[in-house]
Amino acid sequence: MTDINEFIMNNEVTIRLSFFLGIFAVMAIWEFIAPRRALTVSKVVRWSNNLGLVFLNSFILRLLFPAAAVGMAAFASEQGWGFFNYYEVPTTIAIIASVVIMDFIIYLQHVMVHAVPVLWRLHRVHHADLDYDVTTGARFHPIEIILSMLIKFATILLLGPPVVAVVIFEVMLNATAMFNHSNVRLNLTLDKFLRLILVTPDMHRVHHSIEDDETNSNFGFSLPWWDRLFGTYRDQPRGGHENMTIGIRSFREPKMASWISGMLIMPFIGKLSGYTINRRQWNDRRDNDND
Numbered sequence: 001m002t003d004i005n006e007f008i009m010n011n012e013v014t015i016r017l018s019f020f021l022g023i024f025a026v027m028a029i030w031e032f033i034a035p036r037r038a039l040t041v042s043k044v045v046r047w048s049n050n051l052g053l054v055f056l057n058s059f060i061l062r063l064l065f066p067a068a069a070v071g072m073a074a075f076a077s078e079q080g081w082g083f084f085n086y087y088e089v090p091t092t093i094a095i096i097a098s099v100v101i102m103d104f105i106i107y108l109q110h111v112m113v114h115a116v117p118v119l120w121r122l123h124r125v126h127h128a129d130l131d132y133d134v135t136t137g138a139r140f141h142p143i144e145i146i147l148s149m150l151i152k153f154a155t156i157l158l159l160g161p162p163v164v165a166v167v168i169f170e171v172m173l174n175a176t177a178m179f180n181h182s183n184v185r186l187n188l189t190l191d192k193f194l195r196l197i198l199v200t201p202d203m204h205r206v207h208h209s210i211e212d213d214e215t216n217s218n219f220g221f222s223l224p225w226w227d228r229l230f231g232t233y234r235d236q237p238r239g240g241h242e243n244m245t246i247g248i249r250s251f252r253e254p255k256m257a258s259w260i261s262g263m264l265i266m267p268f269i270g271k272l273s274g275y276t277i278n279r280r281q282w283n284d285r286r287d288n289d290n291d
Contacts, residue, residue, distance in 0.1 A: 050135035082160015098161030107226040137181030180204040210245040
């Protein structure tokens with residue numbers, strides 16, 4: 001196990017980048033061959049700005065947290081911190097349990113950024129995308145990315161997951177985020193069964209609806225079980241996938257919603273109002289402002 005950990009520590013960036021580029025390419029080609037919806041905004045504009053934000057976030061994270069989550073897992077192991085470092089648990093069980101638990105924490109974090117108004121201001125950068133495709137899955141405000149990393153560090157220190165579990169989780173999270181945010185058409189029968197074990201594009205797309213009750217559903221990123229267990233699961237959007245409107249009512253201008261300059265200032269615009277998890281009843285008011 002020591003040799004595996006050493007290999008991972010020395011090649012962590014290469015491993016993650018290889019999976020990112022490979023899965024991104026597959027989903028981008030799939031979107032071109034079999035799109036689920038017609039896009040409404042220039043793809044060149046959206047992709048260049050969404051990916052520009054991704055590169056900015058990657059630079060900031062490497063600057064602030066050079067060792068990243070894998071380094072924190074190795075540090076916790078050396079210090080004997082965390083549940084799986086304190087108690088002797090078979091490695092396979094520790095890996096599987098760690099991946100599942102960390103995915104659950106991501107679900108709770110996702111609910112939190114919808115439930116707390118000041119955090120929603122950060123998270124709405126992700127939701128304000130006027131279209132929904134593979135680049136949407138990595139579009140987050142830098143402050144939210146930093147907050148997410150700090151939550152991940154705290155989870156690792158308490159849980160003490162094996163280093164390999166953290167790498168598996170990171171790769172899985174990035175891969176499923178690109179998959180379930182993709183504008184791809186899946187066979188409906190396949191989708192029905194696949195979403196029993198994995199969040200599918202049709203399942204997560206509902207979460208990006210302009211309607212409050214649909215946005216406050218389907219919070220899972222990788223594993224779909226949490227939404228079913230906690231009552232936040234919604235099978236389909238009210239108007240169907242082709243007709244549903246993506247985004248946020250208060251940010252419909254492409255210069256604000258699709259350009260990196262608008263994304264960076266978006267959390268600091270507008271009044272601080274509630275956008276809570278409790279607002280899950282449909283209200284057919286076209287002037288409703290989910291800011």
